Amino acid sequence: MLWAAIFVLSLFILVQASDYFTDAAERLGIFLGFHPFIIGVTIVAIGTSLPELASSIAAVLQQSSEVVLGNVVGSNITNIFLIVGVASAMSRKxxxxxxxxxxxxxxxxxxxxxxxxxxxxxxxxxxxxxxxxGGFIIYLLYAVLSHPNTLETSGESSERDAEEDPAEDTANCLKKPDRFPVKSLAIAIVSLIFIWGSAEYTIESVTKISEFLQIGKEVIAISAVAFGTSLPELIVTIVATRKGNPEMAVGNVLGSNIFNCFAVMGVAGAIDNLEIAPVIIAEGLPAMLAGTILFFLTTQNKQFSRWEGLLFFVFYGWFIGELFDFL
Known part of the structure; x- marks a missing residue:
């Protein structure tokens, strides 16, 4: 019970600290003049993926590297099936x-x-x-350089971008501050400290719980840890959809999943070789790959309907059921 309480508390602090960091980083991004979609696929996506990155680094340092792949795969599955499903269900189409x-x-x-x-x-x-x-650096350069126009202080964009990108209306709602947001920078730094500390306790509690329940750490990682570390993406999705900007949620899922595959795996693997659990290969990877392909096909017409979102919920329920032998 003690380690279960530590797990819940540390995961809560990890998510909250990441939320504060994301808000601060988003303000910094607005000051630098990034487009809303770019903010979604870079700053917000990286910020909301910090729990995955921090917990993965902590796992490698604590000799629990099998948690890394489980966390990445589980988070990507949650992002696609649960978070995109929420955005679709909330906005109809x-x-x-x-x-x-x-x-x-x-x-x-x-x-x-x-x-x-x-x-x-x-x-x-x-x-x-x-x-x-290397793949993540290429994507990051593409995301920034492929959309060179920035937010002006007046909120006006070029005529060409207005014709090509109707999301200009959203850009007009984001006002660039006159002064550098020093407070936001301080919040970001302090948040990073809490992120790291809570990630350490999250992985340690996962280890203790897995030993007590006699189940693999990777199973807890691909389910409970993955869901918990995906809460920032879920919160961003709900807020963005309520504000009438669900496409930022889609950009967030895209950027977050790319960040998980490239950056989280890359950073953790650069520290030490990662242990790959058979259950992740057998059950996690096929579900993640299926979700990725389904997401790719569904977005070809550049729109999501509520019915597609509900179908995504069904897939998420199937994944959890199969993982714990409920089905």
Whole structure:
């Protein structure tokens, strides 16, 4: 009971600290003049993926590297089936207007395939890790450089972008502050400290709980830890959808999953070789790959309906049921 309470508390602090960091980083992004979709796929996606990154690094340092792949795969599955399902169910039907979505989706699909190929031999070496980090750097450069227009202080964009990108209305709602947000920078730094400390206790509690229940740490990672570390993405999705900007939620899922496959696996694998659990290969990877392909196909018409969102919920329920032998 003690370690269960520590797990819940540390995971709560991890999510809350990441939420504070994301808000602060988003304000910094607005000050720098990034487009809303770019904020979603870079700053917000990285910020909301910090729990996965911090807990994965802590897992490797505590000799529990089998948690890393379980956390990444479980988080990606949760992002696709649960979070996109929530955004679709809340907004009935929404269109994705960002004109560079096609390339983002291809990188999203490629990151999942690269992860599957890299761990297919049940080994994730330092070479695999550096290749993954290279993929993330390429995506980050693409995300920033492919949309060169920035938010002006007046909130006006060029006529060309107004024609190509109807999301300009959202951009107009984000006002660039006159002064550098020093407070936001301080909040971001303090949040990072809490993120790291809580990640340490999260992994330690997972280890203790798995020993008590006599189940693999990777099973807890792909289910409970993955769901908990995906809560920031879920919160961002609900807030963005309520504000009439569900496409930021889609951008967040795209960026977050790419970050998990490339950056989280890359950073953790660069520290030490990762242990690959058979249950993740057998049950987790097929579900993640199926969800990635389904998401790719569903977004080809650049819109989501409520019925598609409800179908995503069914897939998430199936995954959890299969994982714990409920089905």
């Amino acid at each position: 929404f269109k994705i207007t960002y004109h560079s979505l096609k390339v983002d989706l291809q990188i999203f699909l490629s990151s999942a395939f690269l992860l599957c190929l890299a761990v297919g031999d049940r080994d994730f070496s330092a070479g695999d890790a550096w290749l993954s980090l």
